[in-house]
Amino acid sequence: MTDKTVIIGLEIHCQLNTKTKLFCGCSTDFQGDEPNTHVCPICLGLPGAMPRLNKQAVLYALKVAKALKLTVPEVSEFSRKNYFYPDLPKGYQISQYDKPIAEKGIMEVDDDEGHPKNIRITRIHLEEDPGRLIHKTSRDRAGYSLVDYNRSSIPLIEIVTEPDLRSPKEARRFLNKLRSTLEYLEVFDGEREGSIRVDANISIKGHNRVECKNISSYKGVEKALNFEITRQRNLIRKGQRIEQETRHFLEGRGITTSSRSKENENDYRYFPEPDLRPLRVSGWIDDIVLPELPDARRERFIAQYGISENHARTLTGDLKVANFYESVADADPAIAAIWVADILLGEINYRSMRIDDVPTMNIGDLIALIRDGTITDKSGVEVLRVMLDHCIGEDVETCEMPADIVTRLGLTKAAGDDFTAEIGKVIAANPNAVADYHAGKKGAVNFLVGQVMKATRGRADPKELNTAMADALKETEE
Ligand SMILES: Nc1ncnc2c1ncn2[C@@H]1O[C@H](COP(=O)(O)OP(=O)(O)OP(=O)(O)O)[C@@H](O)[C@H]1O
Ligand SMILES: [Mg+2]
Numbered sequence: 519m520t521d522k523t524v525i526i527g528l529e530i531h532c533q534l535n536t537k538t539k540l541f542c543g544c545s546t547d548f549q550g551d552e553p554n555t556h557v558c559p560i561c562l563g564l565p566g567a568m569p570r571l572n573k574q575a576v577l578y579a580l581k582v583a584k585a586l587k588l589t590v591p592e593v594s595e596f597s598r599k600n601y602f603y604p605d606l607p608k609g610y611q612i613s614q615y616d617k618p619i620a621e622k623g624i625m626e627v628d629d630d631e632g633h634p635k636n637i638r639i640t641r642i643h644l645e646e647d648p649g650r651l652i653h654k655t656s657r658d659r660a661g662y663s664l665v666d667y668n669r670s671s672i673p674l675i676e677i678v679t680e681p682d683l684r685s686p687k688e689a690r691r692f693l694n695k696l697r698s699t700l701e702y703l704e705v706f707d708g709e710r711e712g713s714i715r716v717d718a719n720i721s722i723k724g725h726n727r728v729e730c731k732n733i734s735s736y737k738g739v740e741k742a743l744n745f746e747i748t749r750q751r752n753l754i755r756k757g758q759r760i761e762q763e764t765r766h767f768l769e770g771r772g773i774t775t776s777s778r779s780k781e782n783e784n785d786y787r788y789f790p791e792p793d794l795r796p797l798r799v800s801g802w803i804d805d806i807v808l809p810e811l812p813d814a815r816r817e818r819f820i821a822q823y824g825i826s827e828n829h830a831r832t833l834t835g836d837l838k839v840a841n842f843y844e845s846v847a848d849a850d851p852a853i854a855a856i857w858v859a860d861i862l863l864g865e866i867n868y869r870s871m872r873i874d875d876v877p878t879m880n881i882g883d884l885i886a887l888i889r890d891g892t893i894t895d896k897s898g899v900e901v902l903r904v905m906l907d908h909c910i911g912e913d914v915e916t917c918e919m920p921a922d923i924v925t926r927l928g929l930t931k932a933a934g935d936d937f938t939a940e941i942g943k944v945i946a947a948n949p950n951a952v953a954d955y956h957a958g959k960k961g962a963v964n965f966l967v968g969q970v971m972k973a974t975r976g977r978a979d980p981k982e983l984n985t986a987m988a989d990a991l992k993e994t995e996e
């Protein structure tokens with residue numbers, strides 16, 4: 519239930535998937551490479567190095583701004599946010615402060631009762647990501663830290679919301695929708711490790727706010743917020759004061775702990791970045807053409823394919839899933855919706871696979887086999903599992919086609935004649951159940967049908983079998 523006394527606002531840092539970094543030409547594609555191999559004097563922050571702004575990053579930020587209906591002011595400005603920490607050798611982060619690239623937008627999200635509501639976006643600003651620190655501890659030597667500057671100066675946008683969210687679930691839905699919007703805009707790669715980091719602010723009405731910093735998963739945000747609601751409520755009940763503070767979320771334990779970092783705005787000593795000129799890009803926004811976004815695609819799916827609102831929602835929540843669905847929908851949009859949304863997604867989740875790994879052609883064929891009544895749904899699941907367990911990563915050409923799997927495993931749907939014999943056997947072998955049936959226990963028929971299903975290993979169509987069983991039982995009536 520939404521609780522009107524819970525107040526939540528988010529600051530979301532998202533990595534933009536530009537080819538090069540925010541202020542230099544270093545490649546951002548360093549996944550799996552050795553540490554410190556994608557660096558130069560600029561992103562290492564060596565003295566005297568001059569930043570040069572990446573136009574692609576600006577265009578990506580503007581694309582997001584337009585999608586979330588923000589206003590782009592005439593002039594925006596970069597600022598230095600000063601702090602001392604080894605993830606940032608030059609001693610300051612180039613960010614934006616009082617003149618961000620975009621202000622005042624909205625994104626619609628469903629509240630806990632399923633009613634749409636607008637969450638106001640305060641601002642979006644551009645900034646550089648710092649390097650990555652890895653802290654090592656060991657039993658036999660003093661702890662030490664390693665620094666990798668490959669990530670240093672990857673472009674980030676920080677999206678700040680107004681405190682309009684009212685529950686941890688709502689916050690998670692907001693983040694999911696934001697992620698899906700960014701993916702549709704093709705400015706962001708959600709599968710990349712650390713591509714999104716959230717600071718979650720939360721207060722109970724009339725009390726101070728607490729900020730839980732640097733949470734790297736949506737589930738983590740929801741958990742941290744739930745933990746905070748309980749913690750803050752307990753303090754209030756005991757008549758204690760909520761300190762305005764920064765807390766850290768310990769993912770493994772699902773709790774937040776106070777962190778003594780005392781930095782506040784004054785400590786950052788923000789001032790305008792003298793090495794970069796003010797940005798005047800408000801004119802660019804008109805030339806940006808937005809793609810179809812998740813809400814629009816969902817509505818189109820409902821109208822064009824005649825599928826349910828729920829299916830459409832599941833299928834359009836992820837750009838790749840939506841594309842996948844559209845490439846197999848031809849065979850039969852309704853059957854395809856069931857097979858992709860209700861069955862395939864579960865099966866690939868279970869195997870920690872990605873939708874990209876699934877050959878669309880084979881799923882299309884499988885859907886056609888179901889549509890044509892060649893196999894039952896139950897056999898379809900069997901075929902799908904064989905495909906997912908054996909075909910993946912293989913060349914689609916060499917991967918066994920659904921029809922061949924059906925033949926090899928003998929899964930072709932049992933025709934009426936095939937199971938009449940089984941029905942006879944089952945009836946003969948279970949006189950008690952038959953007697954129960956005639957005594958008015960209609961449930962006994964389920965047992966008998968189940969026996970035939972077992973004997974035919976799910977190859978019988980349940981509807982046909984039920985009718986045939988009812989007819990056969992009638993004949994046994996005295
Ligand atoms: N009473 C409140 N309860 C919960 N959240 C709040 C409340 N008031 C403001 N917020 C949220 O706190 C966030 C403020 O972020 P902002 O970046 O402006 O300031 P900050 O957290 O002080 O600075 P920093 O960028 O250093 O974290 C916003 O997301 C806002 O919605
Ligand atoms: Mg902030």
Ligand SMILES: [Mg+2]
Nearest residue numbers: 529717719729
């Ligand atoms: Mg903050």
